[in-house]
Amino acid sequence: MPELRQEPVTKKWVIIATERSKRPSDFPVKQEERKEGICPFCKGNENLTPPEIISYREPGTKPNEPGWWIRVVPNKFPALQREGTENPPKEDFYTVLPGTGAHEVIIEASEHDTSLERQSLSQLVEIFRSWRERHNHLMNEDEIKYVQIFKNEGAVAGASLQHPHSQVIAVSLIPDVVAEELDGAQKFYREKKNCIYCEINQIELNRNTRIVEENDGFIAYCPFASRFPFETWIVPKQHQASFSGLDDSLLRHLSSIIKETISKITTSLNHPPYNLILHTAPVGYQDAPYYHWHMEILPRLTIVAGFEWGTGIYINPTPPEAAASYLREIKAIH
Amino acid sequence: MPELRQEPVTKKWVIIATERSKRPSDFPVKQEERKEGICPFCKGNENLTPPEIISYREPGTKPNEPGWWIRVVPNKFPALQREGTENPPKEDFYTVLPGTGAHEVIIEASEHDTSLERQSLSQLVEIFRSWRERHNHLMNEDEIKYVQIFKNEGAVAGASLQHPHSQVIAVSLIPDVVAEELDGAQKFYREKKNCIYCEINQIELNRNTRIVEENDGFIAYCPFASRFPFETWIVPKQHQASFSGLDDSLLRHLSSIIKETISKITTSLNHPPYNLILHTAPVGYQDAPYYHWHMEILPRLTIVAGFEWGTGIYINPTPPEAAASYLREIKAIH
Numbered sequence: 001m002p003e004l005r006q007e008p009v010t011k012k013w014v015i016i017a018t019e020r021s022k023r024p025s026d027f028p029v030k031q032e033e034r035k036e037g038i039c040p041f042c043k044g045n046e047n048l049t050p051p052e053i054i055s056y057r058e059p060g061t062k063p064n065e066p067g068w069w070i071r072v073v074p075n076k077f078p079a080l081q082r083e084g085t086e087n088p089p090k091e092d093f094y095t096v097l098p099g100t101g102a103h104e105v106i107i108e109a110s111e112h113d114t115s116l117e118r119q120s121l122s123q124l125v126e127i128f129r130s131w132r133e134r135h136n137h138l139m140n141e142d143e144i145k146y147v148q149i150f151k152n153e154g155a156v157a158g159a160s161l162q163h164p165h166s167q168v169i170a171v172s173l174i175p176d177v178v179a180e181e182l183d184g185a186q187k188f189y190r191e192k193k194n195c196i197y198c199e200i201n202q203i204e205l206n207r208n209t210r211i212v213e214e215n216d217g218f219i220a221y222c223p224f225a226s227r228f229p230f231e232t233w234i235v236p237k238q239h240q241a242s243f244s245g246l247d248d249s250l251l252r253h254l255s256s257i258i259k260e261t262i263s264k265i266t267t268s269l270n271h272p273p274y275n276l277i278l279h280t281a282p283v284g285y286q287d288a289p290y291y292h293w294h295m296e297i298l299p300r301l302t303i304v305a306g307f308e309w310g311t312g313i314y315i316n317p318t319p320p321e322a323a324a325s326y327l328r329e330i331k332a333i334h
Numbered sequence: 335m336p337e338l339r340q341e342p343v344t345k346k347w348v349i350i351a352t353e354r355s356k357r358p359s360d361f362p363v364k365q366e367e368r369k370e371g372i373c374p375f376c377k378g379n380e381n382l383t384p385p386e387i388i389s390y391r392e393p394g395t396k397p398n399e400p401g402w403w404i405r406v407v408p409n410k411f412p413a414l415q416r417e418g419t420e421n422p423p424k425e426d427f428y429t430v431l432p433g434t435g436a437h438e439v440i441i442e443a444s445e446h447d448t449s450l451e452r453q454s455l456s457q458l459v460e461i462f463r464s465w466r467e468r469h470n471h472l473m474n475e476d477e478i479k480y481v482q483i484f485k486n487e488g489a490v491a492g493a494s495l496q497h498p499h500s501q502v503i504a505v506s507l508i509p510d511v512v513a514e515e516l517d518g519a520q521k522f523y524r525e526k527k528n529c530i531y532c533e534i535n536q537i538e539l540n541r542n543t544r545i546v547e548e549n550d551g552f553i554a555y556c557p558f559a560s561r562f563p564f565e566t567w568i569v570p571k572q573h574q575a576s577f578s579g580l581d582d583s584l585l586r587h588l589s590s591i592i593k594e595t596i597s598k599i600t601t602s603l604n605h606p607p608y609n610l611i612l613h614t615a616p617v618g619y620q621d622a623p624y625y626h627w628h629m630e631i632l633p634r635l636t637i638v639a640g641f642e643w644g645t646g647i648y649i650n651p652t653p654p655e656a657a658a659s660y661l662r663e664i665k666a667i668h
Contacts, residue, residue, distance in 0.1 A: 002414055002433025003422045004507070012510050015433060017413045079351045079641070079649045080336055088337045093537050094558045099336025099349060150640025158639025167640070173338070175645030176346050203427050224428045275640040298643060305492025306484025306501070306609040307413070309632060311509030315413045 004313075007225040009184040009196055014225045015315045022229060022317040024326055027301040029270045032155055034113075034162070041071075041163035043110035049073040053104060054133065056126055069123065070130045071107040072168075078103035079169060082141075100143055100172045106130050108164040115164055116151070116276075117262040117332075124255035131166070131278070132251065136244050138170040139283055146171050146178060146282045149243075154273025157300045166276075174282045181279065182291055189290030197292030198239050210320050212327045213260050217253030220261045222320035222327070229301050229318035230269060230327065232261055235294040242286035243278060243293045258295070263332035265299060273300040338647075341559040343518040343530055348559045349649045356563060356651040358660055361635040363604045366489055368447075368496065375405075375497035377444035383407040387438060388467065390460055403457065404464045405441040406502075412437035413503060416475075434477050434506045440464050442498040449498055450485070450610075451596040451666075458589035465500070465612070466585065470578050472504040473617055480505050480512060480616040483577075488607025491634045500610075508616045515613065516625055523624030531626030532573050544654050546661045547594050551587030554595045556654035556661070563635050563652035564603060564661065566595055569628040576620035577612060577627045592629070597666035599633060607634040 003016045040048035046064045053072045061067025080101030088096045108127045109119060116124070131149050138147045151166035152158035159165075174182075188196040204210055204221045212232055213220040220234045234257055236250065246254065258276075265274065280293040308314050337350045374382035380398045387406045395401025414435030422430045442461050443453060450458070465483050472481045485500035486492035493499075508516075522530040538544055538555045546566055547554040554568045568591055570584065580588065592610075599608065614627040642648050 001420050001422070002412070004431040004433055004505075006429040006431075008428060013507065015413050017411075017433070019411055019413075019415070077351075077353055078336070079349050079353075081353070086335050088335070093533075094342060095340040097338040097340075099338055099351070146645070148641055148644045150644055152639045156637070158637040169641055169645075171338075171645070171647070173347065175647050177644060177646040180646075199427075224425075275643055277640050277644040279644065296643070303490070303492040304638060305486045306611050307482055307503055309609055309630070310482045310484055310511060310611040310613065311480070311503075311505070312511040312514075313505070313509050 005225040007223070008200065009188070010180045011184060012225070013313050014227050015313060016319050017315050017317050018319065021319070021322070023322075024230075024268045027229065027269060027272070029272045029301070031271065032162070039112055039161065039163050041105075041107045041161060041165060042112050043068075046071070049105075050076060054130070056130065066110070069110060070126050071110075072130060072134060073105050073107065075103040075105050075167065080171060097172065102138055102141070102144075102168070102170040104134060104168040106134065106166045106168065108166060112163050115266075115271075116153070117259055117266055119164075121252075121255055121259060124259050125252055127166070128246075128251055128255050128258075131168075132243065132246055134168045135278075135280070138168065139244065141170065143172045144170045144283065145174050147280075148175070149278040151276040153276070154271075154300070157273035157275050159273075178279070178282055182282075182285060182288070185290040185292070186288075195239050195290055195292050197235060197294065201235055201237060210324045212264065212324050213257050215253050215257050217250045218257045220257055222324040224320060226316055226318075226320040226323065227314035228298050229316060230265060230272075230299045230323045231316075231320070232265065232297045232323075232327070233294050234258060234261065234297070235292065239289070240293060241281040241288040241291040243280040244286060245293075260332065261297065261327075264327045264330050265297065267332045268326055268330045269299060269301065274298060275300065339559040341557070342534065343522070344514045345518060346559070347647050348561050349647060350653050351649050351651050352653065355653070355656070357656075358564075358602045361563065361603060361606070363606045363635070365605065366496070373446055373495065373497050375439075375441045375495060375499060376446050377402075380405075383439075384410060388464070390464065400444070403444060404460050405444075406464060406468060407439050407441065409437040409439050409501065414505065431506065436472055436475070436478075436502070436504040438468060438502040440468065440500045440502065442500060446497050449600075449605075450487070451593055451600055453498075455586075455589055455593060458593050459586055461500070462580075462585055462589050462592075465502075466577065466580055468502045469612075469614070472502065473578065475504065477506045478504045478617065479508050481614075482509070483612045485610040487610070488605075488634070491607035491609050493607075512613070512616055516616075516619065516622070519624040519626070520622075529573050529624055529626050531569060531628065535569055535571060544658045546598065546658050547591050549587050549591050551584045552591045554591055556658040558654060560650055560652075560654040560657070561648035562632050563650060564599060564606075564633045564657045565650075565654070566599065566631045566657075566661070567628050568592060568595065568631070569626065573623070574627060575615040575622040575625040577614040578620060579627075594666065595631065595661075598661045598664050599631065601666045602660055602664045603633060603635065608632060609634065
């Protein structure tokens with residue numbers, strides 16, 4: 001029978017539609033064709049991007065020349081802009097703000113034909129080190145309230161270029177999704193004197209029906225109220241509100257559990273498109289006892305359609321217990 | 335320069351990303367191939383669906399046989415179920431409810447190769463009469479709190495069958511999106527003693543920069559904080575909280591403005607996938623002085639990706655003023 005399940009932090013509902021119950025083989029993933037043409041993110045084409053903001057590169061090599069293994073550049077078509085933002089025309093009824101912020105691209109490899117899970121663990125450490133560096137830098141910039149880092153993998157998930165990359169968008173306000181998580185977590189803390197994410201970690205580890213992976217720093221689980229088939233969250237075991245608290249030991253554990261979890265997802269589901277999304281504390285909330293940063297992996301196997309837009313209720317044909325069981329058992333190809 | 339715009343009812347933000355400004359020709363829409371095989375919604379195949387709930391048909395013809403022009407059937411793979419719903423296993427931390435509700439399909443034509451905007455005005459009247467009939471019927475059923483009616487057009491927008499159809503899902507709770515609209519509208523009403531949607535109608539008619547169409551009953555406009563390129567809302571001119579208030583005269587005006595607006599969108603954008611979504615009052619709110627039913631047309635030309643999932647902020651590359659201007663000027667092919 002179908003169930004209505006409530007996400008414990010934001011109180012949003014999902015439908016686990018058991019009548020449509022879907023196994024990995026029920027989601028045929030069409031592989032994208034390799035796009036031809038010159039890739040602006042490839043080694044040797046550094047002049048095709050705006051000048052780099054930072055890079056991790058071999059000693060003695062120059063900026064905007066080969067020799068790098070991670071390169072961060074401004075987005076050529078930024079959604080928000082750091083400087084020279086004019087005030088938009090005044091409105092007497094509507095509210096409008098200048099689009100102040102930053103929009104950067106993290107190029108995750110100098111070679112084109114690779115992907116997050118196929119790279120070495122040490123390269124993943126470098127990727128998430130660059131996430132941390134840009135996060136911490138932008139959190140200290142004037143007017144910035146939140147730094148959203150995310151990766152879109154595959155055209156269906158929004159990647160317009162195939163070369164492995166992630167994106168950073170810094171915004172001048174606390175986004176709605178983040179505010180809802182903060183509010184829900186704060187309410188729980190007031191009542192129970194505990195971080196709700198810490199409590200969920202304990203519950204999931206005890207029940208062991210939705211856990212996908214675990215190491216010394218993190219657990220990966222399919223959440224009780226998963227919106228998407230094979231949705232998987234990666235959560236630090238110890239309480240930590242902000243991604244900026246990630247030390248080098250945790251960075252290694254994070255890289256390891258992401259490599260393992262994404263490998264399992266790509267192996268089970270034949271390289272599906274997915275989004276990998278950082279959820280972390282905004283400026284001013286970095287030490288909140290009630291919030292807990294985490295990452296959400298959302299495989300894009302179902303289509304968000306009229307019902308979801310009208311209600312905010314997602315229909316998920318794969319119970320998270322079934323998804324976690326598949327992912328636990330699959331032998332990932334690295 | 336990019337702008338951050340706030341939706342006046344729900345207070346959600348969107349980015350109007352002018353640096354990426356997009357015209358209709360910048361959105362290449364790939365036409366779907368016609369699927370071969372037997373269509374369960376076609377005339378003559380009535381036995382391939384569950385028995386019909388209602389139909390509009392020629393006098394003397396029998397249920398589940400040809401002779402109909404509108405046919406409503408239960409969804410074969412329902413997301414929610416009306417009867418025999420068992421209680422899910424009890425949870426001591428999480429909240430779960432039985433998936434009680436209804437899930438129906440409205441078959442909008444007996445012929446396969448047509449589409450909403452290409453059908454006659456009188457057929458559109460019949461389609462939306464069936465929307466009204468199922469809405470009003472389900473709103474009176476036990477345990478139902480909200481009736482969501484929507485149409486997914488094109489595979490990218492979630493239509494798994496090409497034969498023209500819409501769907502009805504009745505749910506046992508007030509969905510999040512609806513609750514947010516009710517809350518925002520109620521707050522505005524308390525302060526200003528006016529329905530916010532009525533006020534927006536006046537503002538849009540006065541400014542005349544975002545209006546697409548207008549007739550005696552309705553206006554169609556691209557909202558100030560459009561999340562999607564060419565997003566268009568169809569709103570009754572007179573205050574009315576519930577879709578159940580639609581009388582036969584308004585039904586004709588609604589059918590006419592939807593036919594005209596969708597024709598303009600399909601002509602401008604080469605038959606894009608879209609969702610058409612009813613927003614209306616839940617059970618108990620049908621006479622609310624602060625809420626105002628409407629329909630939202632969301633063309634699916636952009637991809638919802640990591641930034642949107644992480645923040646709830648949509649990036650829209652086409653300002654609604656530009657979209658409305660294109661749609662106003664285009665000569666629609668009917």
